[in-house]
Amino acid sequence: MRRTAAALVLFSATTLACGAVGPRSLRYGRGTYNAAIQQTNIEQLLLNLVRLRYRDAPLFLEVTSISSSLSLELGAGLGGTIAPPNSSVAPGSAVSYIERPTITYAPLQGSRFGTQFLSPVELSDILLLYHAGWAIDRIFRVFVQKLGPLQNAPRASGPTPHNAPEFEAFFAATELMRSLWADGLVDLTYLPSVAGNGLTLTLTRRGDDTDTRVARLCALLGLPGPTYKITLTEAPRPGEVGAVQLVPRSLLGGMYYVSHGVEVPPEDYAVGRVPTTRDDAGEVFDWARLTGTLMRVRHGAREPKNAYVSVYYRGLWFWIADNDLDSKSTFSFIAQVLELQSGEIKGTAPVLTLPIAAE
Structure with missing residues (x-):
C-alpha cells in the first residue's frame, strides 16, 4: 500500500509539474526577458548619449542570442508512524526546477559600426519615419543638417564645437x-531618380493663410x-x-546632435571635461536653444525616483x-532609427527557448 501511494504521489506530481511548469515558465519568463532587453537597451542608448x-x-553591446534550459526535479516519499493501534502514513512530494540561461553579447564594431552609424540616413528611411507618424520638424531637426541654404548646426553632428552653431533660419x-x-496640408512622397533620389513635398492650398506660410517657406x-x-534631393x-x-545626417550624427541636450555640472566645464561653446561676442552659448524642445538629460548626485531611464556615469546620475x-x-525616435538602421546588418535576433527536461 505504501508503494502504491508513493507511485500515485509521484505520478500526480509529474503530471501536474509537466503540465504547469512549461506554460508558466513561458508566460513569466518571456515577459521578464522582454522587459530586461528593452530596459537595458534604452539604458545603453542613454549611456552612449552621455558619453x-x-x-x-561610444560602445554598443548587442544581445545576439538568449537560450534558457529548464530542468525539472521531482521527489516523492512516505512518512508517518507504524505502531498499533494508532498507525499513520502520509505521502509527500517535492517539485523544483532550475533555469540555466545563456546570453550571448557582441560588440558593434568594424564595418558593421561604419555602415550602421556613419552612413547618412537614407531618404527612404526619412519617408518611413514620416509615415510612421513622427512630426516632420522632429525628423528634419535631428537627421537633416542642411536644407537648401539653411544650416542646421552641421558641426553639432560631431563632438561639441567651440563656436556657436547656425540654426535659427x-x-x-x-x-x-x-x-x-x-x-493636414503636407504630403511627403519618394521620388526615385537616376541623378539622385529625392522626396517630393506637396503642399495643399487652403486659404490666404496657407499662401502666406508657403511663400515664407519658399523664401527661406x-x-x-x-x-x-x-x-528635396x-x-x-x-x-x-x-x-x-x-543633406542628411548619419545615425551617429543625429546622436551627437541630441547629446547636446545632456546637462553637465559647472565643474566639468571649469576643468575642461566638456568643451565650452561661445558665440561671436564671446558669450557662452546655451545649447538648450538648440535642443530645448528635443532632449533634456538632467544630472544629479543621487539616483532619481521618477525617471523614464537613468544611468550612472562619471560619478553622477543622468536621467530623462x-x-x-x-x-x-x-x-524613442532615436531608438527606432537605431533599429531601422540595424535591420539588415544584425545577425541572429535574440531568441528565447525553454526546453523542459524532467529528471
Missing part, C-alpha cells in the same frame, strides 16, 4: 513645415517664388525648378524625467 557629450567613445523653416503638417529655402511642390540638377538640396514628453519622444 558623446563628454567626447568619450532652419528652425523657422521647420516650424512652418510643422504648422502646415499639423493642418531660396526658391525664386512660391510653389506648392518642392523636391541630395543632388539637385542645375536649373531644376522647385528643387532644394537636402518620466514627465518630459518631448525628450521621451525624441529618445
